[in-house]
Amino acid sequence: MSNSRIGKFMMVLLFGAFILLTACSEGDADENASPANTTDNGENQENAGNNENEDNAEDEEEDFEPVTLLMVTHWDDGQFEHNFKNHVEEKYPHITLEHIRSRQDELEENVFAKNLKPDIMMAGPNDYLLEIDLLLDLNPLIEQFNFDVNRLEPGVMKYLGEMSNEGELNGLPLIRPEYALVYNPDIFDAFGVPYPEDNMTWDEVIELGRQVAGERNGQQYEGFHPGNFDFMMRQLGEDALLVDPETHEPIIDQNEAFKIYLERLEAVWSIPGNGMENWETGEDMKDRRAVNLMRDGRLAMAADRAFAGTYAAKAVETGLNFDFVTYPSWGGEYGDYGPNEGGNGLAITTLTEHPEEAFRVVEYLLSDEYQSWQAGQGNLPAVISDEVRSNFMKDNENYEMLEDKNLEAITNAEAAPIPIRSKYEDEIMEGAGYREGIFNGDDINTIIREMQEQAEGNAKSIQGKE
Numbered sequence: 001m002s003n004s005r006i007g008k009f010m011m012v013l014l015f016g017a018f019i020l021l022t023a024c025s026e027g028d029a030d031e032n033a034s035p036a037n038t039t040d041n042g043e044n045q046e047n048a049g050n051n052e053n054e055d056n057a058e059d060e061e062e063d064f065e066p067v068t069l070l071m072v073t074h075w076d077d078g079q080f081e082h083n084f085k086n087h088v089e090e091k092y093p094h095i096t097l098e099h100i101r102s103r104q105d106e107l108e109e110n111v112f113a114k115n116l117k118p119d120i121m122m123a124g125p126n127d128y129l130l131e132i133d134l135l136l137d138l139n140p141l142i143e144q145f146n147f148d149v150n151r152l153e154p155g156v157m158k159y160l161g162e163m164s165n166e167g168e169l170n171g172l173p174l175i176r177p178e179y180a181l182v183y184n185p186d187i188f189d190a191f192g193v194p195y196p197e198d199n200m201t202w203d204e205v206i207e208l209g210r211q212v213a214g215e216r217n218g219q220q221y222e223g224f225h226p227g228n229f230d231f232m233m234r235q236l237g238e239d240a241l242l243v244d245p246e247t248h249e250p251i252i253d254q255n256e257a258f259k260i261y262l263e264r265l266e267a268v269w270s271i272p273g274n275g276m277e278n279w280e281t282g283e284d285m286k287d288r289r290a291v292n293l294m295r296d297g298r299l300a301m302a303a304d305r306a307f308a309g310t311y312a313a314k315a316v317e318t319g320l321n322f323d324f325v326t327y328p329s330w331g332g333e334y335g336d337y338g339p340n341e342g343g344n345g346l347a348i349t350t351l352t353e354h355p356e357e358a359f360r361v362v363e364y365l366l367s368d369e370y371q372s373w374q375a376g377q378g379n380l381p382a383v384i385s386d387e388v389r390s391n392f393m394k395d396n397e398n399y400e401m402l403e404d405k406n407l408e409a410i411t412n413a414e415a416a417p418i419p420i421r422s423k424y425e426d427e428i429m430e431g432a433g434y435r436e437g438i439f440n441g442d443d444i445n446t447i448i449r450e451m452q453e454q455a456e457g458n459a460k461s462i463q464g465k466e
Helices: 005-015 027-033 045-061 077-091 104-110 127-131 139-144 154-163 185-191 202-211 229-234 256-269 290-295 308-318 355-365 368-377 435-440 444-460
Strands: 067-073 095-101 172-176 179-183 214-216 219-225 299-305 323-325 344-348
Touching: 067 077, 067 355, 077 095, 077 355, 077 368, 095 355, 139 355, 154 172, 179 185, 185 214, 185 219, 185 299, 202 219, 202 256, 202 299, 219 290, 229 256, 229 299, 256 435, 256 444, 290 299, 290 308, 344 355, 355 368, 435 444
Parallel strands: 067 095, 219 299
Antiparallel strands: 172 344, 179 299, 179 323, 214 219
């Protein structure tokens, strides 16, 4: 990395560093997990609250100069106003918060080419943002503002620290996605099968899914859908790594946990009604998503994002019956974790001319007040306060229904540690897929061998990058 931050930024301007990376959340997750779609330990809570009250009193006495801050998010303007602008400007009338909509792979076009200087980003540290030296070290501001980082989710904080420049902290968490095993009690009643319970393993859930798949009273039901396959992998932490993060060598054929994962997928797809033939009926593929099958009353269980607001709205409309238990765990040596994900984070840029005011915004967005609001919208907060988390979904228009559901299965789940991945993983794993093989019933050892061969070929093309 260059010693000059300005020099690196100019390199971005001159050479157009179009590097495609995943935004904080994307695709279906972006559409459905966004708070605008509303579809703890608490050891430090008392002290944090006292500090917050003292800081607020000082802020009220201080005469702030008006300032305009630019914030980059991948959300639209309406979501930005609902989630950030309205809250920040009400809290701090001297701050005007303006929006730049851009994914990270569009920064060159939407930010740098326009010579804009964003102050805040809804992002976390990653190789691209660090390479162009765009993320400010927050440690000095954390010390200056006496900000208590121990209030924040420790697993995510550990990951953000490991992803940051050595000795720095280049980002903080904001909100996290929520996961659960959602089920339809009416379908279980129709089959005379007991409901799922908290803390079930994948093996137990798969077996239960077999018992509620089939026809009852002229209606065909599917027993279990694993949602997004990637969520299952995220539970395994470092055991899920398919590329060595230091040597950048593929380790697919050495990864016993990955083989077990494929075996579980094979078992899921052997449940009656889950075969490949159901994916080739000409239906719109979105109809095959777990959340849509659940909403239509065709599916008994889904391990997926919780989508609590979505199910509540459908229940009001059609009488859909649903409830939650904890997301299935791997158990044994792989632990009882839920899926891990950094979620949406906050960073201050090295381009800001107002670092203190930018951090004042970040500090407020991580306050119990604002985090309680986000929890009320249906997002897991970054703070570990039990009081804040207990506000989950309370602002939803259908909360009267939701408060009788097992929401603690969502809010109390412990996420697996987030591993540091090879910065070349996407390139190395290009074309080394397994889903089609699982759908087609291919031999798992063959799938792994072909994946390893493809990844090794890809790895050779990037050996000169190190």
